Amino acid sequence: MVVITGVNKHFGDLHVLKDIDLTIGKGEVVVVLGPSGSGKSTLCRTINRLEPFETGSITIDGKELPNEGKPLAQLRADVGMVFQSFNLFAHKTILDNITLGPMKVRKLSKADADKQAKDLLERVGVTAQANKYPAQLSGGQQQRVAIARALAMKPKVMLFDEPTSALDPEMVNEVLEVMTELAQSGMTMVVITHEMGFARRAANRVVFMADGQIVEVATPDEFFTAPKSHRAQDFLGKILPH
Amino acid sequence: MGDLFSQYNVLGAFGITIVLTVLSAIGALVIGTFVAIMRVSPVAFLNKLGALYVNLVRNTPLTLIIVFCNIGFIVNLGMSVSNDFARNNLVWSVIGLATYHAAFVCEALRSGVNTVPTGQAEAARAIGLTFGQSLREVLLPQAFRGAITPLGNTLIALTKNTTVATAIGVAEIAGLMKTMQEDRADLMIPIFLIVAFGFVLLTLPVGLLTTKLSTKLAVKR
Ligand SMILES: Nc1ncnc2c1ncn2[C@@H]1O[C@H](COP(=O)(O)OP(=O)(O)O)[C@@H](O)[C@H]1O
Ligand SMILES: [Mg+2]
Numbered sequence: 001m002v003v004i005t006g007v008n009k010h011f012g013d014l015h016v017l018k019d020i021d022l023t024i025g026k027g028e029v030v031v032v033l034g035p036s037g038s039g040k041s042t043l044c045r046t047i048n049r050l051e052p053f054e055t056g057s058i059t060i061d062g063k064e065l066p067n068e069g070k071p072l073a074q075l076r077a078d079v080g081m082v083f084q085s086f087n088l089f090a091h092k093t094i095l096d097n098i099t100l101g102p103m104k105v106r107k108l109s110k111a112d113a114d115k116q117a118k119d120l121l122e123r124v125g126v127t128a129q130a131n132k133y134p135a136q137l138s139g140g141q142q143q144r145v146a147i148a149r150a151l152a153m154k155p156k157v158m159l160f161d162e163p164t165s166a167l168d169p170e171m172v173n174e175v176l177e178v179m180t181e182l183a184q185s186g187m188t189m190v191v192i193t194h195e196m197g198f199a200r201r202a203a204n205r206v207v208f209m210a211d212g213q214i215v216e217v218a219t220p221d222e223f224f225t226a227p228k229s230h231r232a233q234d235f236l237g238k239i240l241p242h
Numbered sequence: 243m244g245d246l247f248s249q250y251n252v253l254g255a256f257g258i259t260i261v262l263t264v265l266s267a268i269g270a271l272v273i274g275t276f277v278a279i280m281r282v283s284p285v286a287f288l289n290k291l292g293a294l295y296v297n298l299v300r301n302t303p304l305t306l307i308i309v310f311c312n313i314g315f316i317v318n319l320g321m322s323v324s325n326d327f328a329r330n331n332l333v334w335s336v337i338g339l340a341t342y343h344a345a346f347v348c349e350a351l352r353s354g355v356n357t358v359p360t361g362q363a364e365a366a367r368a369i370g371l372t373f374g375q376s377l378r379e380v381l382l383p384q385a386f387r388g389a390i391t392p393l394g395n396t397l398i399a400l401t402k403n404t405t406v407a408t409a410i411g412v413a414e415i416a417g418l419m420k421t422m423q424e425d426r427a428d429l430m431i432p433i434f435l436i437v438a439f440g441f442v443l444l445t446l447p448v449g450l451l452t453t454k455l456s457t458k459l460a461v462k463r
Contacts, residue, residue: 050364070372077370087361090461091384100379101369135462146365153369 001026001188007056016042018212029189031199034209040192044159048079077105080150080158086142088134095130098149120148140171157188208232255418262404269340274347300345311338312410335407346396354389387459394452398445
């Protein structure tokens with residue numbers, strides 16, 4: 001579904017992505033782990049070309065994303081993205097946040113888009129807030145709306161960049177539950193998260209990154225119980241409860 | 243003093259001031275929005291062009307721009323828009339005023355765009371909106387709301403700056419004031435006060451309205 005081959009990227013002198021190769025199958029859920037600054041977000045953002053890269057290729061469903069302009073916008077719609085800071089459109093109601101993409105990009109009628117949005121809001125459990133503005137919702141609710149907004153485009157793959165790290169602890173689970181349900185429904189997902197519970201429950205594979213490289217790829221069980229690389233052992237030693 | 247109003251067309255001159263203000267404001271808003279879009283666009287060339295416009299126009303005295311519109315375009319290049327002399331000057335004044343204040347509108351809008359977190363622009367791109375759609379649907383609506391106060395200030399400045407059109411003989415209120423004061427030196431101070439009061443009457447509501455609107459339409463974050 002997503003095939004990343006030989007991707008390199010620099011920020012000035014900094015080599016953030018070094019020869020990244022990764023293939024993600026249809027319906028697969030991949031959790032990306034690694035220390036801060038290792039390039040996880042950058043990798044995620046290159047997949048839908050929010051960041052350009054210098055060499056290598058990334059294809060989605062066999063199609064390479066074009067570099068600029070309208071064709072890129074069209075293909076980007078096939079890749080849903082959920083950000084750490086939700087990024088809901090502050091001047092639009094929850095319902096309008098979700099219907100904007102379907103109406104403008106997929107050319108759905110207002111009635112169809114509204115109906116779809118209401119179904120999605122029900123799925124993520126925020127039906128009652130449809131006519132409120134983002135600032136009136138809790139962080140957990142906003143993130144669930146952000147997931148619904150991405151799903152409204154009927155994406156082929158969903159990217160999550162630390163979707164729960166900006167949330168108060170008591171709201172983390174409500175978002176993870178929605179994501180777990182999504183994983184079980186067969187969605188192809190790339191998830192950057194340090195939530196071990198989610199990784200064990202939902203992930204098919206764990207990808208461990210350090211210094212712009214993929215250091216280790218394993219099943220969650222293998223990775224958390226017996227990491228092979230020193231970097232991964234070191235990293236897990238720091239984040240796992242003792 | 244009452245004979246001032248019967249002897250001179252004070253209201254008519256204020257009328258011209260209002261016409262100048264309204265037409266120039268519309269022009270400045272259109273040009274300024276356009277230049278602001280250039281300045282936030284991802285195309286480096288348009289960026290530079292927009293910045294050049296703002297820096298060039300904003301740092302040139304308005305009188306120079308207005309006089310240039312008159313001498314440069316009408317006298318030298320013969321670019322008359324109308325056979326009517328007065329009308330010609332009025333139109334070129336509007337063009338000069340709009341051009342000048344567009345630079346300030348652009349900067350006001352750019353400050354408004356900067357109130358929108360970059361994440362929202364990214365989210366807009368991520369759901370597949372084109373640059374134009376992101377601008378229309380996400381950036382500009384919030385930018386205008388965030389820019390209401392500086393836009394109001396620009397409109398107030400524009401209202402007062404219409405007096406510069408006198409320089410090329412537009413019959414607005416500052417020109418009439420000069421004539422009246424030459425004729426009636428005994429009423430120097432009252433004439434000043436009448437004109438000053440007229441401007442306060444024009445600009446005060448703008449200030450009040452923008453303060454009210456900016457709180458009412460503020461985007462909650
Ligand atoms: N826009 C940018 N400009 C310059 N450097 C950046 C930019 N974004 C990220 N970086 C740098 O690239 C490296 C990788 O960042 P990132 O992909 O965000 O890592 P992670 O998500 O794993 O914490 C970091 O050193 C970061 O400082
Ligand atoms: Mg990151």
